[in-house]
Amino acid sequence: MENQIGKNILRMKGNKKLNHMNNNNPYLDIDQQMVGDIYTSSQVMDNLTVLCDDFGARFSGTPEEQQAAKFIADTFEKYGLQNVGFETYSYAGWLRGEATLEIIEPIHKPIKCISLPYCPASEIESELISVGYGAPEDYQRLASDIKEKIVLASSASSPNLGRWVHRKEKYERTVLAGAKAFIFVSEHPGAGPETGSLQDDKAAPIPGISVSKEDGAFLTRLIERKGMVKLRLLTTDTNLPRNSWNIVGDLIGKEKPNEQIILGCHYDGHDISQGATDPASGMAIVIETARVLSQYAGNDLKRTVRFIAFGTEEIGLIGAYRYVDEHADQLDNIRFMFNLDAAGGKSRKGVVLHQWCELESFFQQAKKEMAIEMPIGQKVHPYSDHFPFLIQGIPTGHMGDAEAAPGGRGFGHTMYDTLDKVDLVNLRAGSSVAARLALRMANDPSFCPQRRSTETVQELLDTDPNLEGYRVAQKLTKHKNS
Missing domain, CATH: 3.50.30.30 (Glucose Oxidase; domain 1)
Structure with missing residues (x-):
C-alpha cells in the first residue's frame, strides 16, 4: 500500500512537470495564483455589493456618485496601487x-x-x-x-x-x-x-x-x-452645471514605467436603477483585476498598468473625454486601452478589438497560453469610454464577443438592472481574463502598438458602418451651428 502511494506521488510530480513543459505558458505560476485567488474569493462580489447596495444609482454629479468614487479610491489604495487620486471636472449636468x-x-x-x-x-x-x-x-x-x-x-x-x-x-x-x-x-x-x-x-x-x-x-x-x-x-427637467470625478491608480512598471496599459470602466449609473450589470459589474472587475495583479505580479510588471474609474459615462462619455484632454501629453505612451464596461454580464469574455487587425495575433497567442475559450474579433462602436481614446488614435478594445448578434440591453438601463441579476461566475470569469491579459500586455516586449495617424482615424470614422451613429451626431452638430 505504501509503495503504491509512493508511486502515485511520483506520478503526480511527473505529470506536474509534464504540464509545465507542454503548456508553454511563461506566466503559468502567476496565472495559477491569480486565477486561484479569484475563484476562491468573494471580493469581486463584495465590492459590487457595496457599489450597488450602499451607493445606489451613482448618477452623475450626485453625492452617491462621489461616495462611490471615494470607495473606489480607498479600495485602490488598500490593494496597493500607487498615485491614487481624484480628477475633478465640471460638465453640463441634468436633474430629472x-x-x-x-x-x-x-x-x-x-x-x-x-x-x-x-x-x-x-x-x-x-x-x-x-x-x-x-x-x-x-x-x-x-x-x-x-x-x-x-x-x-x-x-x-x-x-x-x-x-x-x-x-x-x-x-x-x-x-x-x-x-x-x-x-x-x-x-x-x-x-x-x-x-x-x-x-x-x-x-x-x-x-x-x-x-x-x-x-x-x-x-x-x-x-x-x-x-x-x-x-x-x-x-x-433641469439642465445645470455640475461636477464629477475620475479615479486613477497605478501599478508602476519596472522597466518601462512611462508606457501604460489602461484598464477602465465607468462607475456612474442611471438614476432609475442600481446599474448593477451596466456598468458596475465591469467596475468590480477593474477593482478585482487591480487586487490580484498587485498581489501576485506587482513587482513583475514591465509596463505600468493604470486603472481608471470614469465618471459621467452614461450621459456622454464625459469622464473619458476629460481624461484624454487632461492627459494629452501622455497619450503617446498608452499602448492599449481595455474597456471593461458591463464586463460582468452574461456575454462570453473575449476581446473585441476596434479595427486593430495587427493586434489579433498577440491576443490569439495569449488565448493559446491561457488555454481558455476566448473569442477574439474586430468591431467598433462609439458608445462607451474607449471611444475618446480611439479618436486620438490610441489602440483600444473591450471585453465582449464580436461574434454575438446585435441586440438590446436586456435589463440594462431599466429599473430592474439590480444586483440579483449578476452572477459570481461571470464576475470571476471576467476578472480572470482581464488580469491575465493585463499581465501579458504589460510584460510582452512584442506588444508595442503605436497611435494611428489623424488621417487613419478619420478614415475609420468616415467609413466604418458601425460608426454611422457618430456621423449622424456630427451632422446634427453642424446643422445646429449653421
Whole structure:
C-alpha cells in the first residue's frame, strides 16, 4: 500500500512537470495564483455589493456618485496601487423632473413615461407618428411626414440592417427631420421604460422620453386602428452645471514605467436603477483585476498598468473625454486601452478589438497560453469610454464577443438592472481574463502598438458602418451651428 502511494506521488510530480513543459505558458505560476485567488474569493462580489447596495444609482454629479468614487479610491489604495487620486471636472449636468404623457385624441388616456437625460423642460401637443425600428430607411421613407410631429421609435434594431442602431442615432435623426419630440419604446416586455441620454454634455434640442414596450405597443395599435393620434407631453427637467470625478491608480512598471496599459470602466449609473450589470459589474472587475495583479505580479510588471474609474459615462462619455484632454501629453505612451464596461454580464469574455487587425495575433497567442475559450474579433462602436481614446488614435478594445448578434440591453438601463441579476461566475470569469491579459500586455516586449495617424482615424470614422451613429451626431452638430 505504501509503495503504491509512493508511486502515485511520483506520478503526480511527473505529470506536474509534464504540464509545465507542454503548456508553454511563461506566466503559468502567476496565472495559477491569480486565477486561484479569484475563484476562491468573494471580493469581486463584495465590492459590487457595496457599489450597488450602499451607493445606489451613482448618477452623475450626485453625492452617491462621489461616495462611490471615494470607495473606489480607498479600495485602490488598500490593494496597493500607487498615485491614487481624484480628477475633478465640471460638465453640463441634468436633474430629472416629472414627465407626463397623455393621449388627447381620439381618446383620453395617460401613459406612464420618464424623461431621458438632457431632456429640456417643455410642453408640447402634436400628432404621433411611428418610425418602427427607427432604421435610416425608416426616416428616409417618412421624411415628409415627421416634421412638427412626435416620433415613436423602438429600442430594437431592424433585423435586416446588420448593425445595432443606438438610441442617440434615432433621436438625432428625429431632430434632423424636424420633429417636435421623441418617444423611445423599450423592446423588452415587463421591464418598464428604458433610460439613456439624448445628447453628450449638453441640453437636448427637443424633448425625449421613454415608455414601456406594452405602452408603446398600445400607441402603435391606436395609430393603426384610428389613424390620427394626438398627444400632450409635459417635461419639467433641469439642465445645470455640475461636477464629477475620475479615479486613477497605478501599478508602476519596472522597466518601462512611462508606457501604460489602461484598464477602465465607468462607475456612474442611471438614476432609475442600481446599474448593477451596466456598468458596475465591469467596475468590480477593474477593482478585482487591480487586487490580484498587485498581489501576485506587482513587482513583475514591465509596463505600468493604470486603472481608471470614469465618471459621467452614461450621459456622454464625459469622464473619458476629460481624461484624454487632461492627459494629452501622455497619450503617446498608452499602448492599449481595455474597456471593461458591463464586463460582468452574461456575454462570453473575449476581446473585441476596434479595427486593430495587427493586434489579433498577440491576443490569439495569449488565448493559446491561457488555454481558455476566448473569442477574439474586430468591431467598433462609439458608445462607451474607449471611444475618446480611439479618436486620438490610441489602440483600444473591450471585453465582449464580436461574434454575438446585435441586440438590446436586456435589463440594462431599466429599473430592474439590480444586483440579483449578476452572477459570481461571470464576475470571476471576467476578472480572470482581464488580469491575465493585463499581465501579458504589460510584460510582452512584442506588444508595442503605436497611435494611428489623424488621417487613419478619420478614415475609420468616415467609413466604418458601425460608426454611422457618430456621423449622424456630427451632422446634427453642424446643422445646429449653421
